[in-house]
Amino acid sequence: xxxxxxxxxxxxxxxxxxxxxxxxxxxxxxxxxxxxxxxxxxxxxxxxxxxxxxxxxxxxxxxxxxxxxxxxxxxxxxxxxxxxxxxxxxxxxxxxxxxxxxxxxxxxxxxxxxxxxxxxxxxxxxxxxxxxxxxxxxxxxxxxxxxxxxxxxxxxxxxxxxxxxxxxxxxxxxxxxxxxxxxxxxxxxxxxxxxxxxxxxxxxxxxxxxxxxxxxxxxxxxxxxxxxxxxxxxxxxxxxxxxxxxxxxxxxxxxxxxxxxxxxxxxxxxxxxxxxxxxxxxxxxxxxxxxxxxxxxxxxxxxxxxxxxxxxxxxxxxxxxxxxxxxxxxxxxxxxxxxxxxxxxxxxxxxxxxxxxxxxxxxxxxxxxxxxxxxxxxxxxxxxxxxxxxxxxxxxxxxxxxxxxxxxxxxxxxxxxxxxxxxxxxxxxxxxxxxxxxxxxxxxxxxxxxxxxxxxxxxxxxxxxxxxxxxxxxxxxxxxx
Numbered sequence: 001x002x003x004x005x006x007x008x009x010x011x012x013x014x015x016x017x018x019x020x021x022x023x024x025x026x027x028x029x030x031x032x033x034x035x036x037x038x039x040x041x042x043x044x045x046x047x048x049x050x051x052x053x054x055x056x057x058x059x060x061x062x063x064x065x066x067x068x069x070x071x072x073x074x075x076x077x078x079x080x081x082x083x084x085x086x087x088x089x090x091x092x093x094x095x096x097x098x099x100x101x102x103x104x105x106x107x108x109x110x111x112x113x114x115x116x117x118x119x120x121x122x123x124x125x126x127x128x129x130x131x132x133x134x135x136x137x138x139x140x141x142x143x144x145x146x147x148x149x150x151x152x153x154x155x156x157x158x159x160x161x162x163x164x165x166x167x168x169x170x171x172x173x174x175x176x177x178x179x180x181x182x183x184x185x186x187x188x189x190x191x192x193x194x195x196x197x198x199x200x201x202x203x204x205x206x207x208x209x210x211x212x213x214x215x216x217x218x219x220x221x222x223x224x225x226x227x228x229x230x231x232x233x234x235x236x237x238x239x240x241x242x243x244x245x246x247x248x249x250x251x252x253x254x255x256x257x258x259x260x261x262x263x264x265x266x267x268x269x270x271x272x273x274x275x276x277x278x279x280x281x282x283x284x285x286x287x288x289x290x291x292x293x294x295x296x297x298x299x300x301x302x303x304x305x306x307x308x309x310x311x312x313x314x315x316x317x318x319x320x321x322x323x324x325x326x327x328x329x330x331x332x333x334x335x336x337x338x339x340x341x342x343x344x345x346x347x348x349x350x351x352x353x354x355x356x357x358x359x360x361x362x363x364x365x366x367x368x369x370x371x372x373x374x375x376x377x378x379x380x381x382x383x384x385x386x387x388x389x390x391x392x393x394x395x396x397x398x399x400x401x402x403x404x405x406x407x408x409x410x411x412x413x414x415x416x417x418x419x420x421x422x423x424x425x426x427x428x429x430x431x432x433x434x435x436x437x438x439x440x441x442x443x444x445x446x447x448x449x450x451x452x453x454x455x456x457x458x459x460x461x462x463x464x465x466x467x468x469x470x471x472x473x474x475x476x477x478x479x480x481x
C-alpha cells in the first residue's frame with residue numbers, strides 16, 4: 001500500500017476528509033495518496049497566515065536566513081531520495097531529477113544569502129533643492145502581504161522553491177498550492193520547513209484541486225499571487241483580480257537562432273548537441289525548451305542532419321534508469337495532444353524527419369521541417385519533445401521570425417559576433433537572450449520571466465523578493481547634513 005501523505009496547515013501536519021491518488025506517468029502505479037484539505041482547513045491556513053503577517057515581517061533576518069539554510073542543507077542530505085520522488089510522481093528521468101534537487105538547493109541558499117542583505121535601506125539627500133534643506137530620505141522595502149504561490153507539475157520541487165524561498169526571505173507568509181498531479185515534492189519542502197523555527201502560521205502547503213483555486217485567488221487576505229503555468233489560466237487570474245499584485249510565469253515557444261558566422265564543424269556540432277538535448281529534456285515540458293530552430297540558409301543543410309542525429313541519440317524509456325534521457329509526459333492525455341498537433345502539421349505539409357510516434361504517455365523525440373505557419377504547433381507552446389526547423393536569409397529575417405510569436409520568454413542565439421549579440425539583445429522581444437547556447441539555460445539567481453503572453457514580472461530569488469515587497473520612504477527633518 002502506498003503511504004498517505006499529510007498536508008501542512010500553518011506549519012503543522014493535518015489530514016482532511018478525502019485523499020488524492022498520485023500515480024506514475026510511466027507505468028501508472030500508485031506513488032502515494034495525499035490528504036486533501038477541507039474548506040474549513042483552507043480557511044484556517046489563510047487566517048493564520050494573515051494573522052501572523054506583521055510578526056513575520058518583523059522577524060530578524062538571521063532567523064529567516066537560518067531556516068532557509070536549513071532547508072538547503074537538508075535537500076542536499078536527501079538528494080537521492082527526493083530525486084526518486086520527483087521521478088516517480090512526474091516521470092522525469094533521474095539525471096534531470098537530481099539536477100532539479102541541486103537547483104532547489106541553490107534557490108534556498110541564494111534566498112538565505114539575500115535575506116541577510118535585503119532591506120538594508122537607501123539614504124537620499126533631499127537638500128538638492130532649497131526646500132529640502134536638512135532633510136534625508138530613507139527607503140526600505142516591506143512585504144506586500146501574504147503570498148499565494150501556485151506551482152506547476154513540470155518542476156515540482158524547484159518551482160515550489162521559487163515561490164517559498166523568496167517569501168520567507170522577505171518575511172511574507174505564503175500559502176503554496178502545488179500541482180495536483182505532483183504534490184509530493186512540495187509537501188516534502190513542508191517537511192523540511194517544519195524542522196525550522198519560523199513563526200507558526202507563516203507557511204502552509206495545501207494540495208487542493210484546481211477548481212478550488214478561484215476562491216483562494218479572490219481572497220482579499222492574499223494580496224500577492226505568484227503563478228507559474230499556462231497563459232490562459234495566468235491571464236484569467238490577473239483579469240479576475242486587477243487590484244492584486246500578480247507575477248505570472250507563463251508559456252513560451254523557445255527559439256534557437258543559428259547565425260551565419262556560427263559555421264565551423266565544431267560550432268554546428270555544439271549547436272546540434274545542445275538543441276537535441278534541450279528540445280527533449282524534461283520530455284520537452286519546460287517553458288524554455290527548444291521548440292523552434294531558426295537557422296541561416298548558408299548553413300541549414302549542414303546543420304539539419306546533425307540535429308536529427310542528436311535528437312535520435314536521446315535515450316528514451318524508464319525514468320528510473322540512469323541512462324534514460326527522455327521519459328514520459330505527465331499524462332497520456334498530454335501525449336495524445338502532442339500527437340494530434342504533429343499529425344496536423346504533417347497533414348498540412350510538414351516533413352517528419354524523426355520521431356512522430358506515441359506509446360501511452362510517451363512521445364518519441366520528434367523533428368519537423370517545412371512546418372506551415374498557421375498550424376497549431378507553429379503558433380502555440382507544444383510542451384512536448386517536438387522541434388521545428390526553419391531556414392532564413394540573414395540576421396534580420398532570423399530575428400523577425402523569432403518575434404513572430406505571441407510568446408516572448410527566452411531565445412538562444414548561436415553567434416561569435418559580439419555586435420550581433422547586442423543587436424539580438426535589442427531586437428528580440430523576449431525576457432532573456434542566451435548567447436552561444438539554447439534558450440533553455442536558466443540560472444536560478446538571474447531575472448527570469450517573459451513579455452507578451454509569456455507573463456508579467458520576474459522570478460529569480462532577489463527579483464521575486466522585489467515583487468513580494470514594496471518601497472516605503474521615511475523622511476527625516478532638521479538634520480545637519
